[in-house]
Every structure is written in structure tokens, then in C-alpha cells.
Amino acid sequence: xxxxxxxxxxxxxxxxxxxxxxxxxxxxxxxELIAELIDEKGEARGTDIALRMGVSNATVAKTLKRxxxxxxxxQEPYRAVFLTGEGWxxxxxxxxxxxxxxxxxxxxxxxxxxxEVDSEGIxxxxxxxxxxxxxxxxxxx
Amino acid sequence: xxxxxxxxxxxxxxxxxxxxxxxxxxxxxxxELIAELIDEKGEARGTDIALRMGVSNATVAKTLKRxxxxxxxxQEPYRAVFLTGEGWxxxxxxxxxxxxxxxxxxxxxxxxxxxEVDSEGIxxxxxxxxxxxxxxxxxxx
DNA sequence: GTGAAAGTTTAGCATTGGCTAAACTTTTGG
DNA sequence: CCAAAAGTTTAGCCAATGCTAAACTTTCAC
Numbered sequence: 001x002x003x004x005x006x007x008x009x010x011x012x013x014x015x016x017x018x019x020x021x022x023x024x025x026x027x028x029x030x031x032e033l034i035a036e037l038i039d040e041k042g043e044a045r046g047t048d049i050a051l052r053m054g055v056s057n058a059t060v061a062k063t064l065k066r067x068x069x070x071x072x073x074x075q076e077p078y079r080a081v082f083l084t085g086e087g088w089x090x091x092x093x094x095x096x097x098x099x100x101x102x103x104x105x106x107x108x109x110x111x112x113x114x115x116e117v118d119s120e121g122i123x124x125x126x127x128x129x130x131x132x133x134x135x136x137x138x139x140x141x
Numbered sequence: 142x143x144x145x146x147x148x149x150x151x152x153x154x155x156x157x158x159x160x161x162x163x164x165x166x167x168x169x170x171x172x173e174l175i176a177e178l179i180d181e182k183g184e185a186r187g188t189d190i191a192l193r194m195g196v197s198n199a200t201v202a203k204t205l206k207r208x209x210x211x212x213x214x215x216q217e218p219y220r221a222v223f224l225t226g227e228g229w230x231x232x233x234x235x236x237x238x239x240x241x242x243x244x245x246x247x248x249x250x251x252x253x254x255x256x257e258v259d260s261e262g263i264x265x266x267x268x269x270x271x272x273x274x275x276x277x278x279x280x281x282x
Numbered sequence: 283g284t285g286a287a288a289g290t291t292t293a294g295c296a297t298t299g300g301c302t303a304a305a306c307t308t309t310t311g312g
Numbered sequence: 313c314c315a316a317a318a319g320t321t322t323a324g325c326c327a328a329t330g331c332t333a334a335a336c337t338t339t340c341a342c
Contacts, residue, residue: 012195014261021262054153059330061291078290078337108274120155121162121266130259133249202321219307
């Protein structure tokens with residue numbers, strides 16, 4: 001009895017976490033990408049974001065509007081995008097996670113290509129505890 | 142030059158994979174859960190699915206309709222749900238991945254609770270190559 | 283400095299995946 | 313056997329994320 005109830009609760013908690021992760025993923029990815037572009041080229045333009053995200057520029061424009069309402073980016077019409085303080089925090093956190101996960105996968109023995117692709121999907125679902133365990137593994141190996 | 146182009150292509154490929162993964166995730170999770178319920182209780186009812194997924198039963202009904210249009214489940218009005226051959230395949234594949242990822246996380250040293258929650262989010266983004274690497278790690282440790 | 287190219291935004295549409303409320307069917311207790 | 317409870321479905325709403333096509337602005341080349 002007890003077991004059934006607690007297993008349902010745990011299961012649904014896991015699904016809820018996954019859904020919550022998904023709703024933040026895109027914002028994280030955009031911030032991370034914008035930071036990369038600013039770093040590489042000095043500015044982040046819609047076209048470049050669209051190219052790297054693999055979506056149309058209309059989609060990028062719509063998403064950026066949402067992100068700016070959420071206080072993550074700042075932009076003036078027809079101009080490049082910038083990150084707010086909050087946006088930078090997300091970008092940096094994302095970069096850190098991404099690096100750990102990617103290096104971890106490499107250390108586990110997968111190809112560079114696979115590490116890059118898989119880490120993109122995985123990074124958003126790794127809890128602090130798991131991230132720490134991955135970092136520990138890297139430090140040891 | 143070359144480097145820039147190929148890095149954009151790789152990056153967008155990763156994002157595209159992640160988006161594709163997301164569109165299949167829910168179907169996999171439902172099939173897996175339905176299989177579990179059938180195994181445990183002999184049948185999968187909407188209420189139980191809703192409870193374990195952590196969503197309303199209206200959402201479950203709508204999703205099941207989509208899944209049945211996709212040929213993954215079969216149902217008659219006001220009756221429990223069953224999996225088609227295709228649905229069973231997804232369920233089994235999901236169960237296998239889930240088990241490997243969860244055990245892998247445990248072997249990495251995280252708590253049972255974290256392993257359960259994180260594996261739910263991670264399993265859908267793990268390629269065949271990474272899954273194999275995880276299995277290898279388990280076999281060795 | 284002007285006209286074409288490049289880039290951005292807006293409008294309008296579709297799908298997915300949530301929700302609540304209301305209607306309907308099945309099951310169950312007495 | 314019938315009323316209430318339990319379960320299911322439908323209707324109608326919303327937000328997020330994608331698209332194309334069209335309108336608009338900026339940049340660039342000449």
C-alpha cells in the first residue's frame with residue numbers, strides 16, 4: 001500500500017521535474033548561445049541565432065520577445081541583442097553544466113560528435129547532485 | 142571559415158535532435174507507464190496514468206487519443222487502454238534505457254532518489270553510443 | 283545618395299500539451 | 313434495481329514553439 005502511493009508520488013515528481021526543465025531549456029539555450037556569439041563576434045544577431053539554433057528567424061524574433069519580457073535579454077528594434085544580468089547568469093550556468101557534461105561523456109568513452117550532441121539534450125536534466133558526481137568522476141579519471 | 146560553418150551545423154544538429162527527442166518523449170513515457178500498469182494491475186486505466194504522470198485525466202484522455210491515432214495504443218470508450226505491437230516496442234525500449242541510465246547514475250554515486258528523478262529526464266537524450274558506454278561502465282564497475 | 287540585398291518584425295496559422303468545468307457512462311453499495 | 317460515486321470524455325480555454333509570407337528597416341555597393 002504505502003509502497004504504491006510513494007512510488008506514484010515519486011514517479012509524478014520526476015515527470016513534473018522533466019516538464020519544468022523543458023519550460024526553461026529554451027531560455028537557457030538562447031542565453032548561452034547569445035553569450036557565445038557576443039564572445040565570438042562582439043554581438044548576437046537574429047540571423048546568427050537562427051542559424052545555430054536551426055530555426056527560422058521569425059521564430060527567433062518571437063522567442064527573443066518572450067525572453068525580453070522575462071527580463072533575460074535586452075533589445076531595441078532592428079538591433080543586436082544583449083543579455084541582462086539575469087541572462088548572463090543563465091548563460092554562465094549553462095556553459096558550466098554543458099562543459100562538465102560534455103567532458104564527462106568524453107571521459108566515458110564516446111566520440112566527440114556524440115558528446116556534443118548528447119550533452120545538449122542531457123545538460124538540462126542533470127541535477128546539482130548528479131553534476132557534482134560527474135565532476136568528481138572527471139577529477140578522478 | 143570552415144570551422145565556423147561546421148560548428149554552426151553541428152550545433153543546430155544538436156538542437157534539432159533535442160527538439161526531435163522532445164516530440165517523442167511523451168509517447169515513450171506513456172507506453173512505458175501503460176506497460177508498467179498492465180504488469181502491476183492487469184490493466185491501465187486513465188486515472189492511474191494521470192496519477193503517475195502527475196497531470197489531469199482530461200490531459201490523459203487527449204494524449205491517449207493522439208497516441209491511438211499514431212497507432213501506439215488501442216482503446217474503446219470508457220475502457221482501459223492497451224498497447225499495440227508498436228507501443229510494446231517503445232515500452233520495452235524505454236524500460237531498457239531507463240534501467241541502464243538509472244543504474245548508471247547509482248553507480249556514479251548519486252542517491253536513489255536523484256537517480257530516479259534524473260534518469261527520467263535524461264533517458265530520452267541518450268544516444269545508442271552513450272547508452273552502450275554506460276552499460277560498459279556498469280559491467281566494469 | 284539611391285536602389286538592391288540583407289536583416290528584422292509582424293501577421294496568421296498549426297501542433298503539442300497543459301488546465302477546468304460539464305456531460306456522460308460505468309461501477310458499486312445498500 | 314437505483315442512486316451516488318468513480319471514472320471517462322468533450323468543450324473550450326491558454327501558452328509555448330514552430331512555420332511561411334509579407335512588410336518594414338538597415339546596410340552596402342556603386
